[in-house]
Amino acid sequence: MFSKNRLAVSLATALCASQIFAAPLTRDNGALVGDNQNSQTAGANGPVILQDVQLIQKLQRFDRERIPERVVHARGTGAHGVFTPSADISDLTMAKVFKPGAQTPVFVRFSSVVHGNHSPETLRDPRGFATKFYTQDGNWDLVGNNFPTFFIRDAIKFPDMVHAFKPNPKTNLDDNGRTFDFFQHIPEATRTLTELFSDNGTPAGYRFMDGNGVHAYKFVNAKGEVHYVKFHWKSLQGIKNLTPDQVKDVQGKDYSHMTTDLVNSIKQGDYPKWDLYIQVLNPEDLAKFDFDPLDATKIWPNVPEKKIGQMVLNKNVDNFFQETEQVAMAPANVVPGIEPSEDKLLQGRVFSYADTQMYRLGANGMSLPINRPVVAVNNGNQDGAMNMGHTTSEVNYEPSARNPRPQMDQARYSQLPLNGTTQQTKIVKEQNFKQAGELYRSFTKAERQDLINNFGGAVSGADEQAKYKVISFLYKADPEYGTGVAKVAKADLNRVKNMAAQLQD
Ligand code: HEM
Structure with missing residues (x-):
């Protein structure tokens, strides 16, 4: 049953689409607001009174508008699009996103890394290129960067590295002295530091950069056979960077030049496109290199690239916070046919993103509209803060004869042969320079x-x-x-x- 007010709001909302009637202002409980200009006071000169629920609610909601910003990659821009495969790679992976004929909706969030939300996009930084594929197997997130390599090779160094890049904790000033105090001990960063200080560290726009998965991932086919793959997005707009002089010029005019360019080009129907390429290695070939192909500080030179699909970004967000800010991209979001490799950096990321997102968005962050999969979620995970579900089942455990939830053989993880002991050592083939x-x-x-x-x-x-x-x-x-x-x-x-x-x- 509609209350009188609710009915008034609904009618006015419906009418205002076609006529000039405007939907009336309401509180969060749907009740109409009588005065949104003047607080309720005790008399002409008296104090504001607590019973002005509109005033109180408005201030309370305002006081809670921020969620924790991402600990890294805080400054970002998102857009929706679609991914279409262009080659049959069922010999490599059973993932449905690559089945010929599939059309998979995607959401991409581009970002800078070190600097906070609203920082100038002209600042030198790697750039994030994270893609959520809403596939028929569940969500797959390819959380990559514009550089094809990373500074470190072991997740245990990531918090130190980020602390060394971020502003001085005493002065809150950027401080190259601290950054190099750290990096003098990290020779494996030399290639990625070279990317950073080159003009690739200051792209002209998000449309004009490539993306890279950086790590090796594993493709698993229907027979359970494993191949190692690296992913690369290639911009069909071409690569364009800013020279140091151009940086000064652009920053003086628009410190959001990358967001401006992306939003405007999509608004004008000039949809940016990227082709997706893979490089593939057989497990037995890993040992043949003079470096470790599972080391994230390395590219795979001379391994052929194969084009497997194309992504088009064709829709700007309706609401920045609800989509770009609340999206939770995580390397743990993989689907049958795609698995993490043994890369030590990636293994840490598989834990860290899902963990930070439970803090940043809460335990139910995955059920927000921007994060929920297009396929049904069916498990016994339950409750938690801000649960927006409508669960009717009495069976929140497994196994059960009342409500069986079968596990599917084709989704079993691939198997990795192992030998040796547990250890804490550097990789053997460092090849740092x-x-x-x-x-x-x-x-x-x-x-x-x-x-x-x-x-x-x-x-x-x-x-x-x-x-x-x-x-x-x-x-x-x-x-x-x-x-x-x-x-x-x-x-x-x-x-x-x-x-x-x-x-x-
Ligand atoms: C062990 C190494 C790393 C750790 C522990 C780590 C951790 C994190 C964390 C905690 C976030 C914030 C996530 C959120 O709040 O939603 C993040 C964001 C991000 N990271 Fe990493 N990171 C690592 C390495 C990398 C590498 C190698 C890449 C590129 C291949 C990368 C690309 C990104 C991107 C693109 C985002 C932003 C995702 C978005 O737009 O929402 N990170 N990282």
């Missing part, structure tokens, strides 16, 4: 100079020991690179050379 040198040499002369100037300027503020250590990593990667940065940072080149000579390849 080779790919950094190859990346440096892939840049044009102008791009190299930007990189050298950016890196040299940043490292010149580091402590003496950290400065020399980090420049020696760059010299080891490529002597021209190290020499250039040493010059900008006013470091003694002979000392750099001597330190680089001590480093293992």
